[in-house]
Each structure stands twice: as C-alpha cells, then as structure tokens.
Amino acid sequence: MNAVLIEDEKLVAREFAFKVAKLDAGVTIVQTLPSVKTALRWFGENAEPDVVFADIQLGDGVSFEIFQQYKLSCPIIFVTSYNEYAIQAFKVNGIDYLLKPVDPNDLQRAIAKARSLIKAKPVLPANLQELIKVLQQPGSAPKPAYKEKFLGNARGGWVPIDTAEVAFFQHETLNFLVTRNNERYTLDYNTMDEIEELLDPAQFYRASRQFIVNIDSIHSVKSLENSKLILRLRPPHQTIEIDISRQKAPMFKRWLDR
Missing domain, CATH: 3.40.50.2300 (Response regulator)
Structure with a gap:
C-alpha cells in the first residue's frame, strides 16, 4: 500500500x-x-x-x-x-x-x-x-486555475479589473475590491470566503475576516507584545492597518517568509 x-x-x-x-x-x-x-x-x-x-x-x-x-x-x-x-x-x-x-x-x-x-x-x-x-502523466493534469479578473460595480455597469492589480479585498457590510491605484469597487459576492476560494493562496492571504491582502501590497509588519501583528500596506494605502490575530500570526509569518 x-x-x-x-x-x-x-x-x-x-x-x-x-x-x-x-x-x-x-x-x-x-x-x-x-x-x-x-x-x-x-x-x-x-x-x-x-x-x-x-x-x-x-x-x-x-x-x-x-x-x-x-x-x-x-x-x-x-x-x-x-x-x-x-x-x-x-x-x-x-x-x-x-x-x-x-x-x-x-x-x-x-x-x-x-x-x-x-x-x-x-x-x-x-x-x-x-x-x-x-x-496522470506530467503535463497532462489540469493546473490549479485562479481567477484572472473581477468585475467591479461602477455606476450601474461593470469594470473588469486584473486580479494582479488588486491591492486588497475588504468586507464592510458589502464586499469591496481596492486596486493598487486606490480605486474602490463593490463586488457581487456574498461572502469573503467565496472570494478567497478564487484566489491564488501564494499571492493572497486572508489576514482577517475583513481583509484579504495581496502580498505585493504589504509594506511592513509590526509585532505587538501580545503576539498579534499589525500589517501596513504600501502607498497609497499606507494609512490602513490590518490586525492579524495571535492564532494566525505564526502561519502568516511562514507564508510571508518564503
């Protein structure tokens, strides 16, 4: 066996x-x-x-x-x-x-x-x-497929956004997509779990219930005395701070340190 x-x-x-x-x-x-x-x-x-x-x-x-x-x-x-x-x-x-x-x-x-x-x-x-x-021979199995574009809602229409251009996803009653250029769009997804399943886990991390962040948007990580982490993003999102719980902190460190 x-x-x-x-x-x-x-x-x-x-x-x-x-x-x-x-x-x-x-x-x-x-x-x-x-x-x-x-x-x-x-x-x-x-x-x-x-x-x-x-x-x-x-x-x-x-x-x-x-x-x-x-x-x-x-x-x-x-x-x-x-x-x-x-x-x-x-x-x-x-x-x-x-x-x-x-x-x-x-x-x-x-x-x-x-x-x-x-x-x-x-x-x-x-x-x-x-x-x-x-x-099952090498090259014949399908590669894991991740979403390449999202449709952001904009004034009654939609704007296609490359997933690589997404800085982070955020939940605030509705689910939002925020681009590297700080453009903000609502999404037609009911939960953050649905969005998370569509993303490459090597590129995006579920930092909390409210945030899924692109690794390329991370500027720095601050460690607190209670073992929690504070995640800071690159400009133009430098004012945003994302809390990472003590339980998720070790896994996040390993994900970031590759």
Whole structure:
C-alpha cells in the first residue's frame, strides 16, 4: 500500500514514517511533501497513492487547499496537533483524525480502516485504467486555475479589473475590491470566503475576516507584545492597518517568509 505523507517538520516526518513501518510493513511512504505548493505540484504530476497521511497546518497554508484543488478518491488520514478542523477534515475524504502525539493503536486502526476501504473499491476496466495513467502523466493534469479578473460595480455597469492589480479585498457590510491605484469597487459576492476560494493562496492571504491582502501590497509588519501583528500596506494605502490575530500570526509569518 503506497502512501504519501504531507508534513512540514522533517523530524516529525521521519518519526512518523518509522512508526508506520513498525506497525505495518505493507505500507510504504513513497513521498513526503513539506508544503501546500510542493503537494499541489506533486499531485499534478503523479498517480494518486493508496492512502494519504496529512498534517493540516503547513508553512504556506493548510492542507485542505490541496484537497480542494485535487479531489482525491483515496482515503486521507489527518495527523495534527489541532482538534478544531475535524468536521472540515471529514468533508474531504478524511477517514480518521489523529491528534499528535499519535497513539500507535489509533494509527494501526486507521491504517486497517484505509486498507479495508481500498479492498472494497471496484476494479476499473483495463482500458479505463490505461486512460487514467495517460492523464496522470506530467503535463497532462489540469493546473490549479485562479481567477484572472473581477468585475467591479461602477455606476450601474461593470469594470473588469486584473486580479494582479488588486491591492486588497475588504468586507464592510458589502464586499469591496481596492486596486493598487486606490480605486474602490463593490463586488457581487456574498461572502469573503467565496472570494478567497478564487484566489491564488501564494499571492493572497486572508489576514482577517475583513481583509484579504495581496502580498505585493504589504509594506511592513509590526509585532505587538501580545503576539498579534499589525500589517501596513504600501502607498497609497499606507494609512490602513490590518490586525492579524495571535492564532494566525505564526502561519502568516511562514507564508510571508518564503
């Protein structure tokens, strides 16, 4: 049973691989993926494994971003230090949710569950298997597609705006788009979550419930004593300060420091 491990800490990854090998010699971890970016590229260029072991919080985002781009049919076993993502995990083919440090008995039961699900899968016809292999060759898988333009509302009409020209998105009763030139438009999206799903996570960051910011618009970051961060933008938006919570601060630092 071939497995992929998504884990950004090398020591943790080695220890987990050792634990898996000790519990079940039939499981081989064929690849360890340390980031969302690396995982997106790997799943776009390789055949789907039999099972995925995935941490949730990675240096450049959360692993759910991977499974939103690639709808995997294989079982996913989440291994994390955080218990607040359990419901979301089971929406993306998750079959188990293990908290670190992982109990060997829980891990063994999760592997057994994955194995039983794999055995229960219907066998595809040979010609369909060959077609899937061809489609999974490098260059044949679709690239993650992100929105290239937004339509901003302007006096009863619309203005097309390149996504690259957006400085930030802001929620104030309505959802707004603000360009690098400080042009401001309302958008026909009900929530910021809808907008966030359309954006490249390497370029845009959900700094708070009210703001999604373009990395190229960030001027500086100030650290406060309570571990919160204050994000300051480049001119002409230098008067805007965006609070980043203590909980989001470590993830934001990793996203910015690439």
